[in-house]
Amino acid sequence: MKWIWSFIMVVALLVAVSPQSLAAEKNNNANVRVIHASPDAPAVDIYVDGQPAFKNAAFKDVTDYAMLAPGEKTIQVFASSANGEGKPVLEQKLSVEAGKNYSVLAVGKLENLALKVLEDQKGSGKKAGLRAVHASPNAPAVDIGVKGGDALIKNLAFTQNSEYQFIDPGTYNLEIRPAGTDKAVLDLPNLPVEAGVNYTAIALGLLDGDPSLNVILLKDGK
Template identity: 40%
Template sequence: MNETNKYAEKAMKYDMLANYYKYSDPEKHVMYYQKHLYAMQNWMHSMQFQSARMPQTQLEPGMSKVRVIHASPDAPAVDIYVNGKLTLQNVKFKQISDYLQLPAGQYRIDLYAAGTTNRPVLTDMYMLLPGITYTIAAAGNLSALRLIPFVDRTFVAAGESSVKFIHLSPDAPAVDVAVKNGDILFKNVPFLEATKNVKVEPGRVDLEVRIAGTDNVVLTVPKVQFKADTAYTIFAVGFANGTPPLEALIAIG
């Protein structure tokens, strides 16, 4: 993970923790808020350092991009409200929204069972930083549903492609992701973790998801097409031991 993304993720995480403890534990609120400010300072410095050599983004100044994936296998379809406004409607398990371009800043996200507004399934606060692209995953079983943010690295060098893996199967163990009869791309990835992007050769490839450290294949992902000049994310969703079953979703970004 590059320095810019690392500090962006830390700033967002500490902002969330500061808000979580705002009323229940003032000491922790102050501690995490200070950590948030420190990460923000480092992020701004990193952005200034890298601005001359980073690819130009498609974002206007002061904007960020965010998409949502419904990855909770036993949760109903949901309506998603951003700062009280209906933004995504009837989002079902395995659906991934398009990226939304939003002004950087703090947002409240409410999830309601589709077609209802009386009581949110989940409410959370997020700080979106300018120039950063995010995926927010509604993940876990319904009884322990969480919104988990990930920073997406959507730009690649000309002629290249890259991929990262996000483990969103609530009952699956840590896994390795490998090319069939080839190299391991990602090792020992646990639930709710995302890997860094790795460069892959453009073309078609068969992938396998294995229990970490073993040759036990729990999911095959055949004929994955990687195109040049494109970054991809592979999401593992569903249940390893139940219905809906484990499967891989592949998205650009």
């Protein structure tokens, strides 16, 4: 009888961690990642409803997606050196839905830090999806286009994001230009994009400042 009981326990464990059960768990939760895009803020810890969720995120860091139960959340941002004590640098409410993916960006300089929330769409099909976020606090509105060619994304101002633009897979040489001009302020060479994948390009840092203007390219969805 002992071997029968052991067999039952093994089967129960396999069922508990089966792909179907993992999918059900994912669908019952939201997936959230955090991007530190504030050029003068220190490394930060992110607390959700009073509990540490993301630790020691520095400028340009992107966390992995983490599962959160759906509903309204209280997000608190602390300098990592504070160990979650005292007054947070920022406190903001955030509502997330089950089965959805989110990117939460800390944007702006430390004196006016804010959270920007994006819903991330997982890609599919033969095209690649590309959207952009303007997170450089001292840069003007910008266009993003093929180097020496047409703009793919136009007139994007600080804290704004574009919708996904669907493009053929391949390797692209892009550039960032002040909106309505053909003069590049930042080249983005050799960006590979894959079919069936959505991407978010985040312009962050400072124009003619330190840290300098840069772009990070993220794959969206989990």
